[in-house]
Amino acid sequence: MQFEGAFREDGKGESIWDFFSNNPGATPAKKSVHKNATGNISTDFYHRHKEDLILAKELGATEMRMSISWTRIFANGDGAVIQAGLNHYMEVIDFSLAIGLEPVLTCYHWDLPQALQDRFGGWISEAIVPIFANYSATLFKAFGDKVTYWTTINEPKTFCWEGYGTGYHAPGINDMVGSYTSHLHQTLGV
Template structure:
């Protein structure tokens, strides 16, 4: 915890998939049959998750609403009417989940941090220390079990406050917001987290949110989709532009403040 220097190169990836780095392995028989000699000694077998799909506890311990909380609660947006309010209850059952990971023999776990759990209102509010405490405990238990944490900063969910105030990824303001969020995470967890990714599948986030409108913020125009607002020809490029520059902002804050040799 704190502002300790990060001692390994960061993996700040504007990624489509992280599968080359983390392989899902849910069958111990398969893992044993392959044998250690089949892979390099530093090969990583792992599991992966995203905050909205796993954590649940959507308003617990000071967490704010995110865009998926709001989107999934609107009738008609989700075919079966389900939402991530509970999900698999990872927020409260992470100890059991990590025990299961250990029993599978995995040595890495990729998870994302809920932006609204750390900064419920972005720069417009305070850091939620209960959220920081949760991820500190999660990271510490993973390391105690010999499981390397791989942290994704954004897996589609952003604080709803940022959507309401300036339109989320459609505004250049999002770049400074993401810089602030990344800085908070590097400062809080960077002494133990060696591997980071900035965005999960930003291409999907942009096309689904601003072209077809099937993901929040559900913006689109005909003939690409049937939304109340949006411009499918223009807005995907605006959002992608701001996401790319937000990635660059996170890289900059890491290199200037946290990378070995920068101080």
């Protein structure tokens, strides 16, 4: 899950990992995070990014790989842009560049908005494609003049298999035989 913390600050919405870790046993596979850990504070990169970036630079790093939290840009996955979220990531990018770290951005790192999971089953529905495209375009427009290197989706096999196959990761769907997918297709028409 995202490590930046600031779970509900500045308009951030709930991601599948926020739900998964804050509601032990509430996911379809009845899984929870080891020792009920959450990412609510985590490394607190949201508040400590300057200090952390300086430490990375002092250790000899030349790049800063960072993930954007989708729910910090669109609380429910789409709709109104959260300007505070764009401002935060712009501050991280600007500070990285100022101290000589090349930002490398990842659009999606396992933090699907819970609202999209609830609305149509998340990644198993093609309805997510235009929503993800709009989210990504928003990032490219906001940061594209400063960021050269991008990763669209981090480890797609892992989040698909662990999130929707075994259920060990968020959203906690155990669909080893396809019953969840079949159910969604029948009930939602997706």
